[in-house]
Amino acid sequence: SQQGEEDPQALSIQEGENATMNCSYKTSINNLQWYRQNSGRGLVHLILIRSNEREKHSGRLRVTLDTSKKSSSLLITASRAADTASYFCATDAQKDTGRRALTFGSGTRLQVQP
Amino acid sequence: DTEVTQTPKHLVMGMTNKKSLKCEQHMGHRAMYWYKQKAKKPPELMFVYSYEKLSINESVPSRFSPECPNSSLLNLHLHALQPEDSALYLCASRLGNTEAFFGQGTRLTVV
Numbered sequence: 001s002q003q004g005e006e007d008p009q010a011l012s013i014q015e016g017e018n019a020t021m022n023c024s025y026k027t028s029i030n031n032l033q034w035y036r037q038n039s040g041r042g043l044v045h046l047i048l049i050r051s052n053e054r055e056k057h058s059g060r061l062r063v064t065l066d067t068s069k070k071s072s073s074l075l076i077t078a079s080r081a082a083d084t085a086s087y088f089c090a091t092d093a094q095k096d097t098g099r100r101a102l103t104f105g106s107g108t109r110l111q112v113q114p
Numbered sequence: 115d116t117e118v119t120q121t122p123k124h125l126v127m128g129m130t131n132k133k134s135l136k137c138e139q140h141m142g143h144r145a146m147y148w149y150k151q152k153a154k155k156p157p158e159l160m161f162v163y164s165y166e167k168l169s170i171n172e173s174v175p176s177r178f179s180p181e182c183p184n185s186s187l188l189n190l191h192l193h194a195l196q197p198e199d200s201a202l203y204l205c206a207s208r209l210g211n212t213e214a215f216f217g218q219g220t221r222l223t224v225v
Contacts, residue, residue: 030211040153040202040221042118045213088156092211101170102147102206102214104156 004070004105006089012111019076021108023089024069030092032065032072035104037086046074046087081114116141120205120217128225129195135220137188137205146188147214148180149204157204163188195224 004025013019025032031050035043049056049065049072056063062075076083086107093103118139127133137146144165149157162170163182171180177199179191188205200223206214 033213035214035216040151040219042204042216042218043157043206043214044216048213090214095170095172097170099162099170100211101159101162102208103159107156109154 004089004091006087006105006108008108009106010109010111012113013079014113015079015081017079017112019079019083019110019112021074021087021110023072023074023105025072025089025091025093025105026070027091027094029067032063033090033102034061034063034072034074035088035090037088037107039085043088076110079110079112081112083110084112085110116215118205118207118215118217120203120220122220123218124221124223126223126225127192127195129197131195132191132193134192135190135203135205135222137190137207137217138186139207139215140186141207141209141215142185143207143209143215144185145208145210146182147204147206147208148188148190149206151202151204151219161190192222195222197224200224 033048034046037043060077065072088107089105092100146163148160151157161180166182181189202219204219205217208214
């Protein structure tokens with residue numbers, strides 16, 4: 001089962017614009033991660049934010065985390081056509097067995113028009 | 115070496131066939147994962163191995179049989195699959211609760 005939902009499901013913007021994606025999750029977390037996936041191939045890790053952090057930057061990426069609302073957002077600034085991909089948030093969700101495993105949100109498909 | 119290598123990249127198999135997917139990493143990660151991903155959906159967890167022992171099985175049908183022969187290798191044995199099992203199968207490895215490294219996946223088609 002998914003850990004949470006992401007919105008929007010799909011986003012289309014022009015090159016140079018900013019893209020914001022939101023993620024909500026259900027269980028308590030140690031950290032939250034964002035991944036990118038091109039054309040149904042392997043996922044690539046983008047950024048990790050710990051539960052005691054509120055904001056983190058990496059290049060053109062900015063991630064925020066609000067543990068009281070169980071939500072996170074990913075901002076990509078000055079987007080490029082090469083940013084076109086699916087973006088997923090992921091957390092170590094607790095499973096029925098009590099163990100935790102990396103579980104993904106529903107994802108946002110980003111299309112950046114040149 | 116920060117690569118996770120999956121073979122084969124593509125696989126077409128009949129419903130009576132037996133095949134195996136392979137995954138290899140040499141980063142010393144002791145947690146390895148299998149995910150299944152359908153088109154336009156997120157990766158769905160199937161199995162987790164921790165220190166070469168199966169720690170999570172997400173109620174996956176027995177026609178999927180995982181195996182972890184050593185700390186670098188992870189296999190997924192397939193037998194009597196159904197057309198609805200056609201998907202992208204992703205392997206990942208991880209150190210603790212840090213970032214996961216994914217292979218490029220095996221695109222499986224069951225005919």
